[in-house]
Amino acid sequence: MKRRSHVGTYIVLTVAAIVSALPNLLVLVGSLRPNTEIVANPTGLPTSLYLGNYARAWEEGSIGIYFVNSLIVTLVSLALALVLFLPAAYALGRWQFRFAGLVQALFLIGLMIPLKIGILPLVQMYDQWRLIDNLGGLILVYTAQTAPLMILILSTFYRQLPDTLEAAAMIDGASPFRTFFSVMTPLMTPAIAASVILSIGPIWNDFFMPLVLLRNEENFTIPVGFSSFFGEYGVDRGMLFAGIVIAVAPVVIFFALAMRQIVGGLTAGIEK
Structure with missing residues (x-):
């Protein structure tokens, strides 16, 4: 019975994966076909x-310009x-201070x-x-x-690190800033990777903010730049798919x- 349940799970997951991957596969195949072929047979294979x-x-x-703008905005935003x-x-x-819970709650309200x-x-x-039509304003x-x-x-990951690390650093004469930079933060690689990766998608794929804040086409990011691919009487599907x-x-x-770092960062506290 256990083996049958595993087989059923694998079948469901396989079907779900195929359904999820099918639109992406159609876009990839369409990018390798001329627009005339796509119009004649949208789901056909390239000859x-x-x-x-x-x-x-x-x-x-101008996807190259949009690509560079998106890259700059994403990398600088994440670094900052x-x-x-x-x-x-x-x-x-790590620190106990007054209103710490309130500060944490204010950040969580942002979610x-x-x-x-x-x-x-x-x-x-x-x-x-004067930050309208400025990549710096979008980065902020x-x-x-x-x-x-x-x-x-x-903060959740920092909270799970053992107190003995800070105690040992204090005994060695390390200041709080030295403890933060040299002792605690190097252990945060999985959590940093997970937070960065989960933040990339909303920045890279965002359409609304660049549409509202940017005016000049030279400053457009990829999602807004795609709007220029649609003409008044039609669209070049091959170029759009590419x-x-x-x-x-x-x-x-x-x-x-970075998949291993994502899983490591999101499941780091399970065994604690």
Whole structure:
């Protein structure tokens, strides 16, 4: 009976995986077909390996510019978030001070309140600060957006580290800052990887904030840049599919390479 239940589970998971992968496979196959073939037979297989869609997406569709903008915004936002929120998470996870629970609760509220609710005052403030149509302004928004999730993951992991580590560092004469940088944070690799990876998707794939805050096409990120692929009377599906593959490939590769760190970071506290 146990073996049969395992077989049934594998069948269900296999079917679910195929259903989930089918749209992605259609996009990948479509990116290797000329637009005329896609229009004639949307679900057909390519008769030959056609890479012209990728060249046109990169040059005519300006996907290269959008790709670089998305890369800059994502990397700088995550780097800035780590610089700001690692110390904050360490303080919340390791130090006992007044109103620590209230501060933690305020960060967690950010997981329940969408950032889009405050878009009107944000635009007004950015207009006064001349941050509209500026990648720096978009970076600040995404840095703040990552705060609740990063604080939750990192502070929880910091809290689970043994107190003997700090005690040993104190006996050796290490200051609190030296303990943070040299003793505790190097043990946080799984949690840092998990928080970074879970924050990449909402930044890389976001359409709303760049649409509202950016004006110049040279500053567009990939999701907003895709809107230029749609013409008034039609769309070049082959070029669109190639652009989607180019946009999704870095995230998929990064997830595949960091999967062990994701699982390690999310399950680190189970055995404690």
